[in-house]
Amino acid sequence: MLLDGKTVLVTGASAGIGRAVAIGCAWHGANVALNFARDVAGAESAVAEIEKLGRKGVAIQGDVADPQTAKDFVAKAVDALGRVDVFVNNAGICPFHAFLDMPVETFERTMQVNLHGAYFMVQAAANQMVEQGDGGSIIAMSSISALVGGEYQTHYTPTKAGLHSLMQSVAIALGKHKIRCNSLFPGTILTDINKEDLADTKKREYMEGRIPLGRLGQPEDLVGPTVFLASDLAQYVTGASLLVDGGAYVNLQ
Ligand SMILES: NC(=O)C1=CN([C@@H]2O[C@H](COP(=O)(O)OP(=O)(O)OC[C@H]3O[C@@H](n4cnc5c(N)ncnc54)[C@H](OP(=O)(O)O)[C@@H]3O)[C@@H](O)[C@H]2O)C=CC1
Numbered sequence: 001m002l003l004d005g006k007t008v009l010v011t012g013a014s015a016g017i018g019r020a021v022a023i024g025c026a027w028h029g030a031n032v033a034l035n036f037a038r039d040v041a042g043a044e045s046a047v048a049e050i051e052k053l054g055r056k057g058v059a060i061q062g063d064v065a066d067p068q069t070a071k072d073f074v075a076k077a078v079d080a081l082g083r084v085d086v087f088v089n090n091a092g093i094c095p096f097h098a099f100l101d102m103p104v105e106t107f108e109r110t111m112q113v114n115l116h117g118a119y120f121m122v123q124a125a126a127n128q129m130v131e132q133g134d135g136g137s138i139i140a141m142s143s144i145s146a147l148v149g150g151e152y153q154t155h156y157t158p159t160k161a162g163l164h165s166l167m168q169s170v171a172i173a174l175g176k177h178k179i180r181c182n183s184l185f186p187g188t189i190l191t192d193i194n195k196e197d198l199a200d201t202k203k204r205e206y207m208e209g210r211i212p213l214g215r216l217g218q219p220e221d222l223v224g225p226t227v228f229l230a231s232d233l234a235q236y237v238t239g240a241s242l243l244v245d246g247g248a249y250v251n252l253q
């Protein structure tokens with residue numbers, strides 16, 4: 001199995017993409033520690049799924065916007081599972097809002113969760129990998145939004161571009177430690193984050209119509225790309241990004 005014997009940490013894994021990726025990594029052989037903020041039942045059921053696959057799973061609660069959460073998550077994951085081979089920075093929010101009257105708190109919270117939180121999480125995971133001395137893989141759940149704009153996402157798209165920029169810089173900083181750092185760029189994936197936005201049938205049909213593969217994404221669509229970047233199949237891939245969008249980005253006209 002591609003992730004046999006590896007320990008994977010995933011942030012924001014009580015629901016959506018993070019949950020699918022955590023369970024998917026276990027399916028491919030990994031033990032998994034998952035971070036979440038509020039959804040205890042979601043996190044516990046993800047651990048139950050991981051254990052059903054015969055792997056170890058542990059759920060650790062913490063708000064990634066607090067820099068201390070990063071140190072605590074990595075320390076508790078190492079206590080429970082022994083080490084960190086793969087770190088998936090996935091936790092994120094996207095409270096859709098117009099630009100001209102964006103509340104300061106919405107802007108700041110989005111930055112703190114999506115970008116500041118990622119910075120300290122990646123730093124904590126990288127320090128653990130450096131201490132272990134045998135490399136690792138860091139994967140950021142960035143977005144197609146790192147490449148394109150969104151009218152109601154002016155606070156969000158910069159966090160996704162920033163996340164990819166962080167991966168590019170840490171790929172250089174951590175290369176000497178054999179730690180690879182890459183970004184995934186999901187397109188529109190059906191999860192709670194956009195449930196309300198896509199409840200608008202006209203918008204949903206427009207979005208679907210833009211996708212050459214003919215459908216919006218499901219959280220499970222991110223499992224294969226994550227496992228690839230996590231595994232030794234990607235041993236010479238670092239500082240890279242991979243679009244997982246059914247072809248939406250290239251469909252201009
Ligand atoms: N869905 C999409 O179309 C796309 C999503 N992405 C990115 O993928 C990632 C996952 O999104 P998605 O699965 O759709 O979203 P969901 O809303 O379905 O899930 C978000 C997850 O993040 C957790 N989370 C939210 N805030 C925090 C926090 N402060 N600290 C720790 N955990 C937190 C939630 O946990 P809890 O509920 O327990 O708080 C939940 O487990 C995000 O970074 C998003 O930007 C990128 C491109 C497209």
Ligand SMILES: C[C@H](O)[C@@H]1OC(=O)[C@H](O)[C@@H]1O
Pocket residue numbers: 094142143144145150160186187188189193194197
């Ligand atoms: C939440 C949105 O539906 C989703 O988030 C992203 O990053 C994608 O670009 C979509 O806009």
